[in-house]
Amino acid sequence: MKSDIPTQHDILVVRQIIGNQVHRTPVLTNTTLNQMSGSHLFFKCENLQKGGAFKFRGASHALLTLPNEDRQRGVATHSSGNHAQALSLAARMQGVKAHIVMPENAPKIKVDAVKAYGGEITFCKPTLADRESTLKEVIARTGATEIHPYNDYRIIAGQATAAAELFEQTHQLDYLVTPVGGGGLLSGSILSARYFSPKTKVFGAEPERANDAWESFQKKKLIPVKHPNTIADGLRTSLGTLTFPIIRDGAEDILTTSEDSIIEAMRLIWERMKIVVEPSAAVPLAAIFDRPELFRGKRTGIILSGGNADLNRLPWLESTYFSNH
Amino acid sequence: MKSDIPTQHDILVVRQIIGNQVHRTPVLTNTTLNQMSGSHLFFKCENLQKGGAFKFRGASHALLTLPNEDRQRGVATHSSGNHAQALSLAARMQGVKAHIVMPENAPKIKVDAVKAYGGEITFCKPTLADRESTLKEVIARTGATEIHPYNDYRIIAGQATAAAELFEQTHQLDYLVTPVGGGGLLSGSILSARYFSPKTKVFGAEPERANDAWESFQKKKLIPVKHPNTIADGLRTSLGTLTFPIIRDGAEDILTTSEDSIIEAMRLIWERMKIVVEPSAAVPLAAIFDRPELFRGKRTGIILSGGNADLNRLPWLESTYFSNH
Numbered sequence: 212m213k214s215d216i217p218t219q220h221d222i223l224v225v226r227q228i229i230g231n232q233v234h235r236t237p238v239l240t241n242t243t244l245n246q247m248s249g250s251h252l253f254f255k256c257e258n259l260q261k262g263g264a265f266k267f268r269g270a271s272h273a274l275l276t277l278p279n280e281d282r283q284r285g286v287a288t289h290s291s292g293n294h295a296q297a298l299s300l301a302a303r304m305q306g307v308k309a310h311i312v313m314p315e316n317a318p319k320i321k322v323d324a325v326k327a328y329g330g331e332i333t334f335c336k337p338t339l340a341d342r343e344s345t346l347k348e349v350i351a352r353t354g355a356t357e358i359h360p361y362n363d364y365r366i367i368a369g370q371a372t373a374a375a376e377l378f379e380q381t382h383q384l385d386y387l388v389t390p391v392g393g394g395g396l397l398s399g400s401i402l403s404a405r406y407f408s409p410k411t412k413v414f415g416a417e418p419e420r421a422n423d424a425w426e427s428f429q430k431k432k433l434i435p436v437k438h439p440n441t442i443a444d445g446l447r448t449s450l451g452t453l454t455f456p457i458i459r460d461g462a463e464d465i466l467t468t469s470e471d472s473i474i475e476a477m478r479l480i481w482e483r484m485k486i487v488v489e490p491s492a493a494v495p496l497a498a499i500f501d502r503p504e505l506f507r508g509k510r511t512g513i514i515l516s517g518g519n520a521d522l523n524r525l526p527w528l529e530s531t532y533f534s535n536h
Numbered sequence: 537m538k539s540d541i542p543t544q545h546d547i548l549v550v551r552q553i554i555g556n557q558v559h560r561t562p563v564l565t566n567t568t569l570n571q572m573s574g575s576h577l578f579f580k581c582e583n584l585q586k587g588g589a590f591k592f593r594g595a596s597h598a599l600l601t602l603p604n605e606d607r608q609r610g611v612a613t614h615s616s617g618n619h620a621q622a623l624s625l626a627a628r629m630q631g632v633k634a635h636i637v638m639p640e641n642a643p644k645i646k647v648d649a650v651k652a653y654g655g656e657i658t659f660c661k662p663t664l665a666d667r668e669s670t671l672k673e674v675i676a677r678t679g680a681t682e683i684h685p686y687n688d689y690r691i692i693a694g695q696a697t698a699a700a701e702l703f704e705q706t707h708q709l710d711y712l713v714t715p716v717g718g719g720g721l722l723s724g725s726i727l728s729a730r731y732f733s734p735k736t737k738v739f740g741a742e743p744e745r746a747n748d749a750w751e752s753f754q755k756k757k758l759i760p761v762k763h764p765n766t767i768a769d770g771l772r773t774s775l776g777t778l779t780f781p782i783i784r785d786g787a788e789d790i791l792t793t794s795e796d797s798i799i800e801a802m803r804l805i806w807e808r809m810k811i812v813v814e815p816s817a818a819v820p821l822a823a824i825f826d827r828p829e830l831f832r833g834k835r836t837g838i839i840l841s842g843g844n845a846d847l848n849r850l851p852w853l854e855s856t857y858f859s860n861h
Contacts, residue, residue: 237562239584258810259564478847485583485843487810518810522803528848 216457217368217399219406222375225368229271232304233372234260238380243483248499250506253384255377258488258518262328264445265396265516266297266360269369273358274301276365282307284354289335289342291317292445293517294360299330310355312346314338320521361395362451371399377512378408385509388495390516391415391424391465392446394454400514401461411512412463416498418442418473423449425465428458442470442526445491445517472497474526480515489520541782542693542724544731547700550693554596557629558697559585563705568808573824575831578709579805580702583813583843587653589770590721590841591622591685594694598683599626601690607632609679614660614667616642617770618842619685624655635680637671639663645846686720687776696724702837703733710834713820715841716740716749716790717771719779725839726786736837737788741823743767743798748774750790753783767795767851770816770842797822803852805840814845 217225236256244252257265274286285308288298295311302309311330313322314337325332335345350357359366373396374387387404391397397415404411417424421443423436427450435449450458458465477493480486492515499506499513542550561581569577582590599611610633613623620636627634636655638647639662650657660670675682684691698721699712712729716722722740729736742749746768748761758780764772775783783790802818805811817840824831824838 242586261567263810481812482847485588485812487806487812522807522850523853525847525850 215364217364217371217402221368222371222403222406225272226372226375228275229268229369229372232271232275233268235376236260236373238377239484239486241484244479244496247479248506249503250499250509250511252499253377253381253510253512254484255373255380255512255514256486257373258486258492258515262293262297262300263517263519264293264297265370265373265514266293267301268372269366269395270294270297270301270358272369273363273365274305274307277307277356281356284356285310286358287346287349287353287355288312288358288360289346290360291321293519295321295325295330296328296519298358299325299328303329308355310349310353312342312349314342318521324519359451361393361448362453364453366395367399367402367454367457369399370395371403373514374400374403374512375407377514378403378411381510381512383510384408384411384512386414386506387411387512387514388414388416388466388499389514390443390446390491390494391417391458392421392491393448394424394450394458396514396516397424397462398454398457401457405461413461414463414498415458415465416495417446417465417467418494419467419469421447422467424458425467427455428462428465431459441473443473443491443494445489446494466498466502468494468497468501472501476500478527486515487518487520488515489517490526492516492518540689542689542696542727546693547696547728547731550597551697551700553600554593554694554697557596557600558593560701561585561698563702564809564811566809569804569821572804573831574828575824575834575836577821577824578702578706578835578837579809580698580705580837580839581811582698583811583817583840587618587622587625588842588844589618589622590695590698590839591618592626593697594691594720595619595622595626595683597694598688598690599630599632602632602681606681609681610635611683612671612674612678612680613637613683613685614671615685616646618844620646620650620655621653621844623683624650624653628654633680635674635678637667637674639667643846649844684776686718686773687778689778691720692724692727692779692782694724695720696728698839699725699728699837700732702839703728703736706835706837708835709733709736709837711739711831712736712837712839713739713741713791713824714839715768715771715816715819716742716775716783717746717816718773719749719775719783721839721841722749722787723779723782726782730786738786739788739823740783740790741820742771742790742792743819744792744794746772747792749783750792752780753787753790756784766798768798768816768819770814771819791823791827793819793822793826797826799851801825811840812843812845813840814842815851817841817843
C-alpha cells in the first residue's frame with residue numbers, strides 16, 4: 212500500500228487494523244437543515260473522532276503499521292493543524308515519540324493541543340521552505356519516520372474508512388460531499404465510494420479563497436494554491452501528487468463557496484445540530500446551500516471533518532475576523 | 537398515569553408511544569474527561585434531542601396521549617425555556633396549536649425559537665403571579681389543555697425514557713447524575729433506575745444559587761427557591777408537589793456546585809467533546825469535578841439535558857456575565 216493506490220481489500224484491512232482504536236462516529240440528521248437545503252443530509256461526525264478530527268484515522272493507521280525497527284526512533288511531520296494533534300495522540304497511544312515541526316507563529320491554542328497530546332515540538336520560521344528544511348533536520352537528527360499529512364497512501368487509506376463507515380450507517384446515498392485541502396479525505400472517500408457504494412457521486416468542497424482543487428480539477432493539472440486566505444484553516448493546503456490523480460479521475464466535481472457562506476453554515480451547525488465544528492467542516496454544507504437546484508431531493512452524505520474550533524473567538528461575532536487572522 | 541406515580545409498565549408503554557417521534561440520542565465517552573474526573577463517564581446527549589433538550593420527550597408524550605376531544609383546542613403552558621420550545625414543536629408535529637405564555641422580558645433568542653416552532657405567544661409581566669394569571673386567561677379563552685413543564689406524571693414518565701435508554705446503551709452504571717430544576721428529569725430518572733437498573737444510585741445536581749432541591753431534600757420538606765440567580769437558566773425553578781416526593785424517597789443525594797464550576801465544566805464539554813450544551817447541562821459534570829473522592833473509579837452516567845445555548849455570548853469570555861444577565 213505504500214506504493215500503490217489502496218484497493219478494496221486494503222481498506223477493509225485498514226478498518227480491521229484501526230477498528231479498536233478509532234471511534235465509529237455517529238451519523239446525525241437534522242430536520243431544519245433538511246428543510247433549508249431541500250436535501251436529505253447525513254452528517255458523519257468526525258468532529259467527535261478522537262483528537263477532534265478524521266485525521267486520527269490516517270495517523271492511527273500509519274502508527275499501527277509502523278515497522279518495529281522504526282518505532283524506537285519515532286515519527287515526524289510538519290503541521291500546525293489537526294494532523295499534528297492526531298499524529299501526537301496516535302503515537303502516544305502506542306508509546307512512540309512524535310516530532311512535530313510547527314511555525315513559530317502558530318496559534319498558542321494549537322501549540323498547546325499538540326503538547327497536551329505529548330507531541331515534541333520543534334519551531335521553525337513560518338515558510339514552507341523552512342518547515343521542510345527543519346523537518347529534514349529533525350529526521351536527520353532522530354531517524355524518525357516522516358508521516359505526511361495527506362500525500363501518503365497509508366494516510367489516504369486511513370481517511371477512507373470514514374466514508375466506508377458512513378455507507379454502512381446509511382441507506383444508499385446519491386451524493387457525498389467532503390472538504391478538500393490536501394485531498395487525503397476526498398481521495399479516500401472517492402476510493403471508498405468506488406468500492407463500497409459505486410452509485411454515490413463524490414464532490415469536494417473548498418473555499419473560493421483556496422480553490423486549488425477546483426482549478427486543478429478543471430485544468431486536469433496539479434496547480435498549487437498561491438495565497439490562501441480563508442477562515443477554513445484546514446483547507447489552506449494544496450493537493451498532493453498522490454491525492455490529485457484519484458480526485459481528477461474520481462470526483463464528480465469540486466464546489467467552491469464564499470467565506471460568508473462558510474461562517475453561516477458553521478453557525479447553523481452549532482445552533483441547529485448542537486455540535487462544535489471548525490470552519491473547514493462547514494464548507495460542504497455551505498456549498499450545498501449555495502446550490503439548492505443540484506442537491507434538491509438527493510440523499511447527501513457530508514463528512515464533518517473536525518471540531519477543533521477556537522472557543523475564544525466565534526467568527527459570526529467578529530466583523531474583523533479576517534484582518535485579525 | 538395522570539394521577540399516580542408511573543409504574544415500570546407505564547414507562548415501557550411511554551417508550552412505545554414516543555419511540556417513533558423522539559431521537560434515541562447517542563451516549564458519548566471522553567478519555568480526557570475520564571482522566572480529569574477519575575470516573576468513567578457516560579454522557580447521554582439529550583442536547584441532540586429534537587428541540588435541543590430532553591423536554592421534547594415529556595412534551596411528545598403529553599401530545600401523543602392528548603384525548604381527541606381536546607386536540608382542537610390546543611395545549612398551553614407558561615415557560616420561557618426549553619419546555620416552551622419542546623411543547624411548540626411536539627404540538628406542531630401533530631397539528632395541534634400550542635399557546636405559550638412568556639414574560640415580556642424573555643430573551644429575543646427564546647421568543648424567536650418558540651415562534652420558529654410554531655408556538656403562539658402571549659406576553660405577560662415577568663412575575664410568577666402574572667404568568668399564572670395570564671395562563672389562566674389563555675386557557676379560559678381557548679379551552680386549551682395545560683401541560684405543566686414538570687409537575688405532571690405524563691411529563692415525568694416521558695422524561696424517564698432518557699435514563700431508560702441510557703441503561704440500555706451502557707453496561708451497569710454505579711451512579712447517574714442529572715440536573716435538577718423542577719425535578720421532572722430527576723424524578724423520571726429515579727423511577728427508571730428503580731425499574732431498569734436498581735443498583736444505580738441517582739444524584740441530582742443543581743447550582744448553589746438555586747439550591748431548593750438540596751434544601752428540600754435535607755429537610756424532607758418542599759422549600760421553594762427564593763432568588764435564583766444562576767447562569768443555569770433551566771434550573772431556576774423549584775421542585776413540584778409531584779416531583780419532590782419521588783426525589784425525597786429515591787435520590788441518593790443532591791449535589792450543589794458553584795457558578796465558576798458550571799462555566800468551566802460547560803467549556804470543557806464544548807472543547808473536549810465538541811458538542812454544544814447549555815449551562816444547565818454542565819451542572820452534573822461540575823458537581824462531579826467538585827467531588828473526585830466520591831466518583832473515583834465509578835461508572836457514572838450523566839444526562840446532558842440540553843443544548844440551547846446563546847451562541848452570541850460565551851460565558852467564559854464574559855467576566856460580567858451575571859450582572860448583565
